[in-house]
Amino acid sequence: MSRDAILTRVRAAGAMTPKRATPPLAAPPSLTTSGDAAIARFRTMAAAKGITIIDAPARDAVPQAIASILSSTEIETRQIRLNDPAMTKFDWRASSLSIELGAAEPQDVMALSTARAAVAETGTLLLASGAENPATLALLPETHAIVIDAMNIVGTFEDALTILRTHYGESLPRAVNLISGASRTGDIGGRIVHGAHGPHRLIVIIVANEIRAPQPAP
Amino acid sequence: MKPSSSRFPDNAAAALANPRLRAALDTLPGGLVAQRRAAVAAVPEFEALREAARAIRDATLDDLASHLEAFETKAISMGSKVHWASDASEACRIVLDICRAARARLVVKGKSMVSEEIGLNAHLEAEGLEVVESDLGEYIIQKRGETPSHIIAPAIHLTEADVAADFRAYHTHLPADRRLDTPQSLVAEARNVLRQKFLAADVGITGANFLVAETGSSIIVTNEGNGDLAQTLPRVHIVVATIDKVVPTLTEAMTLLRVLARSATGQDMTAYTTLATGPRRPGDLDGPEQSHIVLIDNGRSEMLASDMRDALRCIRCGACMNHCPVYNAIGGHAYGWVYPGPIGAVLTPSLLGIVETSHLPNASTFCGSCETVCPVKIPLVSLMRTWRERAKQQRLETWPARALSKLWISTATRPALYHLLARVAVAIGGALGRRKGRFSSLPFARGWLAHRELPAPQGRTFQQLWRETERGVPR
Numbered sequence: 001m002s003r004d005a006i007l008t009r010v011r012a013a014g015a016m017t018p019k020r021a022t023p024p025l026a027a028p029p030s031l032t033t034s035g036d037a038a039i040a041r042f043r044t045m046a047a048a049k050g051i052t053i054i055d056a057p058a059r060d061a062v063p064q065a066i067a068s069i070l071s072s073t074e075i076e077t078r079q080i081r082l083n084d085p086a087m088t089k090f091d092w093r094a095s096s097l098s099i100e101l102g103a104a105e106p107q108d109v110m111a112l113s114t115a116r117a118a119v120a121e122t123g124t125l126l127l128a129s130g131a132e133n134p135a136t137l138a139l140l141p142e143t144h145a146i147v148i149d150a151m152n153i154v155g156t157f158e159d160a161l162t163i164l165r166t167h168y169g170e171s172l173p174r175a176v177n178l179i180s181g182a183s184r185t186g187d188i189g190g191r192i193v194h195g196a197h198g199p200h201r202l203i204v205i206i207v208a209n210e211i212r213a214p215q216p217a218p
Numbered sequence: 219m220k221p222s223s224s225r226f227p228d229n230a231a232a233a234l235a236n237p238r239l240r241a242a243l244d245t246l247p248g249g250l251v252a253q254r255r256a257a258v259a260a261v262p263e264f265e266a267l268r269e270a271a272r273a274i275r276d277a278t279l280d281d282l283a284s285h286l287e288a289f290e291t292k293a294i295s296m297g298s299k300v301h302w303a304s305d306a307s308e309a310c311r312i313v314l315d316i317c318r319a320a321r322a323r324l325v326v327k328g329k330s331m332v333s334e335e336i337g338l339n340a341h342l343e344a345e346g347l348e349v350v351e352s353d354l355g356e357y358i359i360q361k362r363g364e365t366p367s368h369i370i371a372p373a374i375h376l377t378e379a380d381v382a383a384d385f386r387a388y389h390t391h392l393p394a395d396r397r398l399d400t401p402q403s404l405v406a407e408a409r410n411v412l413r414q415k416f417l418a419a420d421v422g423i424t425g426a427n428f429l430v431a432e433t434g435s436s437i438i439v440t441n442e443g444n445g446d447l448a449q450t451l452p453r454v455h456i457v458v459a460t461i462d463k464v465v466p467t468l469t470e471a472m473t474l475l476r477v478l479a480r481s482a483t484g485q486d487m488t489a490y491t492t493l494a495t496g497p498r499r500p501g502d503l504d505g506p507e508q509s510h511i512v513l514i515d516n517g518r519s520e521m522l523a524s525d526m527r528d529a530l531r532c533i534r535c536g537a538c539m540n541h542c543p544v545y546n547a548i549g550g551h552a553y554g555w556v557y558p559g560p561i562g563a564v565l566t567p568s569l570l571g572i573v574e575t576s577h578l579p580n581a582s583t584f585c586g587s588c589e590t591v592c593p594v595k596i597p598l599v600s601l602m603r604t605w606r607e608r609a610k611q612q613r614l615e616t617w618p619a620r621a622l623s624k625l626w627i628s629t630a631t632r633p634a635l636y637h638l639l640a641r642v643a644v645a646i647g648g649a650l651g652r653r654k655g656r657f658s659s660l661p662f663a664r665g666w667l668a669h670r671e672l673p674a675p676q677g678r679t680f681q682q683l684w685r686e687t688e689r690g691v692p693r
């Protein structure tokens with residue numbers, strides 16, 4: 001069987017050298033922030049990647065925040081696909097928006113997900129797939145909006161992994177998407193074009209007023 | 219694909235004489251070099267990160283069997299099916315069997331260098347499957363029947379106008395008078411055509427930048443999001459990856475990710491970095507029903523046991539080719555197989571044997587730029603030198619090269635003879651070149667002198683001057 005043959009060859013090759021250790025790793029100090037500095041860095045880094053950032057004082061203000069950004073851009077839709085009960089429970093119609101529940105469908109123009117964490121280091125959003133946040137929301141529509149609670153904006157990828165481990169323990173969800181900007185390509189003549197396969201546009205709504213949960217133990 | 223590495227000198231000469239290739243190469247590798255420099259400058263600890271990345275890769279390779287077993291156990295417990303393939307044909311057969319069992323007709327692919335290496339597309343197509351590459355660069359070259367000319371920018375050798383002409387030829391169902399004069403319009407057209415393929419595909423095949431033993435996940439890194447669609451929409455997801463891709467923990471993967479994108483495109487993170495772990499879960503509304511991972515050896519275990527082990531640290535960022543003067547002059551196709559540039563000059567002989575590939579280790583000026591930028595510090599120059607020596611031992615050089623090096627050895631090891639010949643050559647050269655002070659043509663060196671001039675010697679050798687003066691100081 002190939003499995004055993006491969007492992008035998010690999011083990012024999014490994015036995016020829018002493019095992020070297022991996023030095024302990026920590027995020028480089030120049031990439032490390034926390035608290036308000038992390039939120040500030042996240043804003044800067046995400047904006048540098050072309051991500052539109054808007055603020056909402058609380059989660060129930062997200063529909064209004066989205067309605068106002070829609071009226072100030074060329075995005076022509078009043079309909080949003082989402083499935084997170086934490087967001088569907090609000091009054092979207094009061095903001096003249098309608099919502100569709102479920103995973104994304106090919107004709108959807110805009111979708112909304114909730115991020116598990118955001119990473120200040122690079123301005124990256126961490127999304128975990130599941131019934132509440134199907135992965136297709138982040139992939140199919142032309143505009144993708146992501147809600148992130150300010151308290152879940154962390155400094156480094158190591159911090160984000162801590163959040164992931166706290167939520168999921170040993171078993172990760174099917175997809176963990178680290179998203180750092182809209183879909184793009186440089187494959188034609190080396191010029192960057194957005195909207196290659198995924199969203200053309202990424203909007204992040206930072207929700208200020210969520211009480212800071214106790215930080216997971218390091 | 220059938221390698222043409224043995225024809226490297228002809229391939230390179232043809233590439234140098236191709237003005238359209240020159241135009242394409244003039245922009246992109248240089249741009250990537252500048253972007254990398256800026257990204258590295260923004261992180262003062264970058265050297266320490268490179269060292270950490272090297273150490274992670276070395277430690278993993280030292281104990282690869284244990285990490286592979288740990289990965290397999292975890293991946294199975296997360297619902298994936300793990301397959302092992304010793305070589306290319308076994309890997310292709312496994313993938314074909316999975317497709318057949320799923321009654322698949324249409325396969326959509328994310329970018330995967332190993333699938334090029336094992337010739338997967340041709341194998342599946344020969345069995346009647348439709349296979350569509352979805353990375354825009356890969357899509358363009360698949361339609362042209364070409365192979366990638368760069369590991370992260372496969373269509374780097376083509377200009378916008380080339381692509382527009384191709385799209386008009388292939389997408390005949392679209393109006394003939396549509397405008398295709400901007401990169402935006404070309405991308406939009408490809409997006410629409412490929413979106414239909416994504417939605418209709420039965421199987422999605424992706425590669426993996428890393429396999430994480432701790433979580434049983436594969437990690438893919440893209441900017442387009444095509445790999446994500448390929449592993450989310452079809453019923454079946456197949457990961458093809460070589461056995462060296464495993465990383466013990468997520469934390470270590472993060473360190474490698476910190477150097478990968480910065481070295482590749484100068485981004486700190488690409489738009490999409492995705493961990494895929496097993497199939498769709500109960501309650502999930504999307505994702506594949508089956509998740510397969512094909513672990514492929516295809517020469518890696520031999521490399522691990524050889525003096526080429528360091529090359530297995532490679533994380534395929536492409537920086538070595540972007541910084542290589544030879545790659546920048548001739549592009550990727552001249553190397554004649556899947557992996558171009560300095561890493562190709564090391565990997566290709568390891569995987570195909572030195573007999574057919576003995577020119578590749580010579581495709582280098584040994585300037586060492588590749589080593590200085592490699593995020594995992596692979597000693598590319600000394601590995602290429604090892605292959606040169608091996609080619610020599612096996613007497614694979616051309617006869618003029620062999621004759622010249624024999625001649626050189628027999629003079630350089632006889633000081634009296636060497637000095638005599640040097641005196642004669644310098645005296646003749648000095649007399650002939652006295653008037654102009656330089657040569658613009660010489661027998662046997664026409665090619666070399668076509669773009670530069672050789673200063674004429676001054677008439678006396680260094681040894682003579684040394685003796686005539688008091689140890690170099692005029693008396």
Ligand code: SF4
Pocket residue numbers: 481531532533534535536537538539561588591592593594595596
């Ligand atoms: S050899 Fe180094 S520089 Fe070249 S592709 Fe591999 S990791 Fe990158």
